[in-house]
Amino acid sequence: MLRLPQQENEIINRSIELEFTWNGKPYTGYEGDTIASALAASGVDIFSRSMKYHRPRGIMTANHWDPGLAVQVDDEPNVRSGSRRLEANTTVSAQNVWPSLEHDLGTLNKAVGRFISSGFYYKTFMRPRFFWNHVYQRVLRKFAPGGKIHWETPSTSTYDKRYVHPDVLVAGGGPAGMSAAISAANEGASVLLVEMESDLGGHLRWGNTSEISNMKSLIKEIESNENIEVLTDSTVTGRYDHNWVSVMQRSHSIARERLVKARVGTLVVAPGLIERPYIFKGNDIPGVMLSGAARRLINLWAVKPGQRAVVFTANPEGDSAIGDLQKAGVEIAEIVDARKGQRIVAAEGKKRVESVELSDGRSVDADLVVVAAGWTAPTSLLNMAGDKPEYDQKAARYFPKELPDDVLATGGIVGNGNFNTICAHGSDTGKIAANRALKLRHQRQTSTAWARNPNIPAPERIEDLRNSLVREEHPECYYSTNEGFVDFSEDVKYSDLVQAAQEGFDSIELMKRYTTATMGPAQGKLETVNAAAVLANSIGTPLAEIGTTIWRPPFAPITLGALAGRIFEPTRRSALQDWHEEHGAAPLLAGQWVRPDHYGDASAEALNVRNNVGIIDVTPLGKIELQGKDVSKLLDQVYTNRWGSLSIGKVRYGVMVGEDGVISDDGVTGRLDDDRWLMTTTSSGAGAVWEKLEDWLQNTSNDWDVCITPVTGGLTSINVAGPNSRSLLEKLVSDVDLSSESFPYFSVREGTVAEVENCVIWRIGFTGELSYELHIPSGYALHVWESLLLAGKDLGCAPFGVEAQRILRLEKGHFIVGQDTDGLTKAPTVGLNNLVKLDKDDMVGLPELADSFTDDQLPVLVAVQTDDPMVVPEEAAQILNGSSNEILGRVTSSRMSPTLKRSICLAQVAPGISQPDSKITILLASGERVSATVLSGHAHFDPSGSRQNV
Amino acid sequence: MSSIPFRTPIPVEALQSDDRPLELRDRSTYTKILLRERKGEDFSGELGVKYGESKLRTDGTLVCGSRPGEWTFYNPSAVANSLIQTLETYGDRVAITNLTHGRALMSVEGNSAGSLLEKICNIDFSDAMVPDGASFSASVGAVSCDLVRADSDQVLFLLSCERSFGLYLFKVLADAGKEFGLIVPPELDLH
Incomplete structure (x- = not known):
């Protein structure tokens, strides 16, 4: 057990023990522990095996970036145990090891190590080509790293999303970031402060008493400031155009991860610095860790990282680590000071460091190597804002160069300083950030109709006169020998990079892709600068001229669940849908609408319409109210026929085409009054038609007097169809004469149905029967529906669903736009010659329509019946030329007709076989060919219309 | 009814x-009535409510400037008919649609x-x-x-x-x- 006695600033709660299992064995930790700290406190050295060579890996950074700490937690793979807080009763296990973490057969890979150097994929798996799909892929998948997704059990993780609009977003909750947040908030800006670790404070958290005291003061100030919202355990993952910033919030009370989409006035980047590893032989052996890791383990979680240490230090932070190690009772075997030219050459040991070889030739026994070799500036967010950081050789790190006006940087990323100078820089940065953001907010308030008028002038711009932070000198410590790992996530060695350079991949971007260095889970945070340094050395170029790879979003890996977030799938329900479901209707999702497909027997429902009367909920039918003096002019433009002569109370059918002349929608429109019309559209086309009408009005004829209002959901539509439909309605409609003389086919009236006023009654139909369509104010729709059923009891009234309606309309030969037409279908194909008025001055698609009537090769929509009446071809079945495979068309709709007791179809066919009595061949999905005959006209049933025109 | x-x-x-x-x-x-000014009319002054604003009248009707040239009236009571009658006094200058349902x-x-x-x-x-x-x-x-x-x-x-x-x-x-x-x-x- 390596748990230390209570440390002054530890963050574990020793009064709450948490039990968990690691590779099947029981362990305990404390509340506040990470998974890794709890395991380390229990003496665990090896947490994972490396990707390629399956080398044992332990703690290196003890935070989110640690490449050796990915574990499986319950059903969640690839959990970063260096930052994930320990939870009770979790099952934690190592990933991609067999048979066990301790004895992993994957280590055999090292025997073939020289064959799997950089680029081996490209060289090895080229030939024979046949093997790629059938052998290589299958074998390689077995070696894929990472955890397992349990497909058989649903995920218990939940994800969420949130939008925020802070004036200032500060990325990084260290001293500079906290100071920036406080000063920005004090200037009146709303501030979102985002910290990747579980607590604010940055490096102060594991600092000395004075640093801790300073940190607590800043935190207290933040907590008392209402303008600041703090997100800890959260990462700013991307900065996009116009300061759209994505934040991944982890461990929220209601969700495992939450994607926060922030529209930010000013972004302040204050991420501090990331400690980078040092390249030497054996630099990945468990027991080699960075100074920050050792300090965190000791000070935050009271874990003793080893017994006897060699410390390699190039900076004051490394020196501080020595003090912490001594405080924790770790024996300091050797201090290797890089500033004096001293180096570590190698670490030796199998599963834990046993000895260390120094540059003076000595070998020192130790189980711990603590490395403080320097810093990487995490400039990702600045790169995303267009910056190209420059390398400063004296400071041995990169610095920002040029930032846009709405992005500022502060803290370690721009220079060095003591607590006071860092905080002063942060504070100045916060003031400037607030000034720019509040100016933008003022602009937004004055330009947004619903915002509060600020009634004060915009703030004067404050010029950026911040004192620059100094760039302290630091030795360039990247490697001591040409051995060791550069990228621990991808198992890329120094020698791999040299080989890549020798093979011609001598630019950093090419080398990255060839070797996969910087492409692993750490995404370059630990290895980018080292990789660039090795490349520079390999090709004899100064590091400053090498550049870095481009850092793109996300800054840290994001789960797909978090990206998906809260899933919105809007569904629409008519006012009658509850009734349908209560009465056994099978739900059908048609676009966004939930509809009743059938109530148990669609054929019986269809027959009842033919013999008695049926009612169907057709609310999804698009309905658009048009008001104004110029409605008929608009209709003339968007429909192919004429509308000016339509009198009040009459209805006309219309077809719309696009600018390409292709049929886009159809429906009937009735004139209710001089200036008031009601248009119907297809269910799926309602939104598009509305847009089309508005588009025409706003962009082409904006002086026309037309007001357009979609009213689809407000008017519940009920189709009453069947020979008894008039008798049924006569029982419920009191103020409209329903006789055929007063109310003939294609008429519309406004009236009262079952005591509900303001209903629209249409004499139209889609089933071939005498029928009416009622548009009822939706709040009263259920009353009307139930009244119809009650009043129609003795008339055989029953509901029918969408499937019965499809059967009935196919029997009658009515085509459906989108079903029997497609993205190429023009008016002549479906026989609409009389509905296209080419002599109009203008209308949408006029030239293309005119052209289509000169094209004698367009397909023709025809009614088709198979010679064997029991064979129902599948919709979309191909129509072939006899026994050949020449395609001459396709079946667009097909059903077994309960009325005719035979199969019926509509089909689009080549003009040569479109004449009545033409014999055609249909290829079924089974491969069988069946013969069929083309009918005259589209109707299979009652072609003369004797049943509907009564 | x-x-x-x-x-x-x-x-x-x-x-x-x-x-x-x-x-x-x-x-x-709630009663919901949509009122839109017809082409060439300017109604914002008449109603005392601009686009982006809303105002609660003493009769309990909330008048909202929903879009430029477009207002929505909300009232907790079932007063659609009387509200429409009131608005119809504007004549051909406006288009009125009852959106209650x-x-x-x-x-x-x-x-x-x-x-x-x-x-x-x-x-x-x-x-x-x-x-x-x-x-x-x-x-x-x-x-x-x-x-x-x-x-x-x-x-x-x-x-x-x-x-x-x-x-x-x-x-x-x-x-x-x-x-x-x-x-x-x-x-x-x-x-």
């Missing part, structure tokens, strides 16, 4: 939080109402950008909505959407409200 029950698309009157004051309430029975209407009330909405709507709900009286349109949970901030004792947002989306939107709001303590019965669970 007054004896015929008006049915809203939402099966419950309201949902509340257990410990914090937050309420999601169905107000779909065509729009679902609901409210989110409580100090966390803005926080609830920002989970599902990409609008800046700060007091400066959306003050009391603000009237605007936005996508809420992927549904096109009209919103009005009409504070009572607490922050209150009215949301209206096409009626057929009403139940879905109510469920989306309820789901977002769970974080703030809203108690949601299983039959109204979104997932």
Whole structure:
């Protein structure tokens, strides 16, 4: 057990023990522990095996970036145990090891190590080509790293999303970031402060008493400031155009991860610095860790990282680590000071460091190597804002160069300083950030109709006169020998990079892709600068001229669940849908609408319409109210026929085409009054038609007097169809004469149905029967529906669903736009010659329509019946030329007709076989060919219309 | 017709939080009238409400400048006919549509109402950008909505959407409200 006695600033709660299992064995930790700290406190050295060579890996950074700490937690793979807080009763296990973490057969890979150097994929798996799909892929998948997704059990993780609009977003909750947040908030800006670790404070958290005291003061100030919202355990993952910033919030009370989409006035980047590893032989052996890791383990979680240490230090932070190690009772075997030219050459040991070889030739026994070799500036967010950081050789790190006006940087990323100078820089940065953001907010308030008028002038711009932070000198410590790992996530060695350079991949971007260095889970945070340094050395170029790879979003890996977030799938329900479901209707999702497909027997429902009367909920039918003096002019433009002569109370059918002349929608429109019309559209086309009408009005004829209002959901539509439909309605409609003389086919009236006023009654139909369509104010729709059923009891009234309606309309030969037409279908194909008025001055698609009537090769929509009446071809079945495979068309709709007791179809066919009595061949999905005959006209049933025109 | 029950698309009157004051309430029975100025007319001065604003009249009608040249009138009582008659005095200068049956209407009330909405709507709900009286349109949970901030004792947002989306939107709001303590019965669970 390596748990230390209570440390002054530890963050574990020793009064709450948490039990968990690691590779099947029981362990305990404390509340506040990470998974890794709890395991380390229990003496665990090896947490994972490396990707390629399956080398044992332990703690290196003890935070989110640690490449050796990915574990499986319950059903969640690839959990970063260096930052994930320990939870009770979790099952934690190592990933991609067999048979066990301790004895992993994957280590055999090292025997073939020289064959799997950089680029081996490209060289090895080229030939024979046949093997790629059938052998290589299958074998390689077995070696894929990472955890397992349990497909058989649903995920218990939940994800969420949130939008925020802070004036200032500060990325990084260290001293500079906290100071920036406080000063920005004090200037009146709303501030979102985002910290990747579980607590604010940055490096102060594991600092000395004075640093801790300073940190607590800043935190207290933040907590008392209402303008600041703090997100800890959260990462700013991307900065996009116009300061759209994505934040991944982890461990929220209601969700495992939450994607926060922030529209930010000013972004302040204050991420501090990331400690980078040092390249030497054996630099990945468990027991080699960075100074920050050792300090965190000791000070935050009271874990003793080893017994006897060699410390390699190039900076004051490394020196501080020595003090912490001594405080924790770790024996300091050797201090290797890089500033004096001293180096570590190698670490030796199998599963834990046993000895260390120094540059003076000595070998020192130790189980711990603590490395403080320097810093990487995490400039990702600045790169995303267009910056190209420059390398400063004296400071041995990169610095920002040029930032846009709405992005500022502060803290370690721009220079060095003591607590006071860092905080002063942060504070100045916060003031400037607030000034720019509040100016933008003022602009937004004055330009947004619903915002509060600020009634004060915009703030004067404050010029950026911040004192620059100094760039302290630091030795360039990247490697001591040409051995060791550069990228621990991808198992890329120094020698791999040299080989890549020798093979011609001598630019950093090419080398990255060839070797996969910087492409692993750490995404370059630990290895980018080292990789660039090795490349520079390999090709004899100064590091400053090498550049870095481009850092793109996300800054840290994001789960797909978090990206998906809260899933919105809007569904629409008519006012009658509850009734349908209560009465056994099978739900059908048609676009966004939930509809009743059938109530148990669609054929019986269809027959009842033919013999008695049926009612169907057709609310999804698009309905658009048009008001104004110029409605008929608009209709003339968007429909192919004429509308000016339509009198009040009459209805006309219309077809719309696009600018390409292709049929886009159809429906009937009735004139209710001089200036008031009601248009119907297809269910799926309602939104598009509305847009089309508005588009025409706003962009082409904006002086026309037309007001357009979609009213689809407000008017519940009920189709009453069947020979008894008039008798049924006569029982419920009191103020409209329903006789055929007063109310003939294609008429519309406004009236009262079952005591509900303001209903629209249409004499139209889609089933071939005498029928009416009622548009009822939706709040009263259920009353009307139930009244119809009650009043129609003795008339055989029953509901029918969408499937019965499809059967009935196919029997009658009515085509459906989108079903029997497609993205190429023009008016002549479906026989609409009389509905296209080419002599109009203008209308949408006029030239293309005119052209289509000169094209004698367009397909023709025809009614088709198979010679064997029991064979129902599948919709979309191909129509072939006899026994050949020449395609001459396709079946667009097909059903077994309960009325005719035979199969019926509509089909689009080549003009040569479109004449009545033409014999055609249909290829079924089974491969069988069946013969069929083309009918005259589209109707299979009652072609003369004797049943509907009564 | 007054004896015929008006049915809203939402099966419950309201949902509340257990410990914090937050309420999601169905107000779909409200009278809702849409008024639009016809071509060439300018009505904003006449109504005293500009686009983006709203004003509560003494008769309890909330007049909202929903879009340029377009106003929505909300009233808690069933006064559609009388309200339309009043508006018809403007004659041919306006187009009037009764949306009482065509729009679902609901409210989110409580100090966390803005926080609830920002989970599902990409609008800046700060007091400066959306003050009391603000009237605007936005996508809420992927549904096109009209919103009005009409504070009572607490922050209150009215949301209206096409009626057929009403139940879905109510469920989306309820789901977002769970974080703030809203108690949601299983039959109204979104997932």
